[in-house]
Amino acid sequence: MMKRVLGRTGVQVSRFGLGTMVLGVWGNRDRAACLRIINHAIDAGINLVDTADMYGQGENEEIVGEALRGRRDEVFLATKFHNPMGEPDVGDAINRRGNSRRWINTAIDDSLRRLGVDHIDLYQIHRPDPLTPIDETIAALDDLATERDRPRPPDLPSQGSQALFRSFRALRGHRGGVGALSSGGGVRSVEQPHVDRS
Numbered sequence: 001m002m003k004r005v006l007g008r009t010g011v012q013v014s015r016f017g018l019g020t021m022v023l024g025v026w027g028n029r030d031r032a033a034c035l036r037i038i039n040h041a042i043d044a045g046i047n048l049v050d051t052a053d054m055y056g057q058g059e060n061e062e063i064v065g066e067a068l069r070g071r072r073d074e075v076f077l078a079t080k081f082h083n084p085m086g087e088p089d090v091g092d093a094i095n096r097r098g099n100s101r102r103w104i105n106t107a108i109d110d111s112l113r114r115l116g117v118d119h120i121d122l123y124q125i126h127r128p129d130p131l132t133p134i135d136e137t138i139a140a141l142d143d144l145a146t147e148r149d150r151p152r153p154p155d156l157p158s159q160g161s162q163a164l165f166r167s168f169r170a171l172r173g174h175r176g177g178v179g180a181l182s183s184g185g186g187v188r189s190v191e192q193p194h195v196d197r198s
Helices: 031-043 055-068 101-115 134-148 160-171
Strands: 003-005 012-014 048-050 076-081 122-125
Touching (some): 031 048, 031 055, 055 076, 055 101, 076 101, 122 134
Parallel strands (some): 048 076, 076 122
16 A cells, blocks of 8 residues: 655555544444454555544444554554534533533543543544634644643644644635634545645
8 A cells, every 4th residue: 555644744644544434323333344344444554544533422433442452553543523522411511522622631531542542643623613712722732742642743743833823823814714724524635735625
């Protein structure tokens, strides 16, 4: 399988990644078949595996984690946060979503537990959050990467959050705005990250 360098990270990922959204309750409910699909993809040379906390309300991350037991070092693992988690009318449901520092810290702990891993290689913002200033979100992600060393964001090895702050400030006046950088919707190319085909 051909590999490409992810951005300016030096990390090589397969030209094709495995998106796992339809493995589990949102698609293929046969857990054994889901595990085979993931392992077959890795055997075929795919090393980029992408999931999200909201897929099946966490079930998808559990399936991915089960498939990666004993194979974690073979993949570049990506997951996402933002969307509502849990029962909508139970407890503090209104705050179990978004891009706030509070939710990011909870969401990553939940994802790490479901995946059964000690780190995530790429922790992505699934959607923009109009209720949370982008500076708060980026600062929280930077703190995770520097203090807790749990996600290892590929675009922050030497420049840190200050480069991202400058990028976001520049985007505020751009046609797509900050939302153009979110992970949901549209097709992004690893080879040409500035291309948005949504």
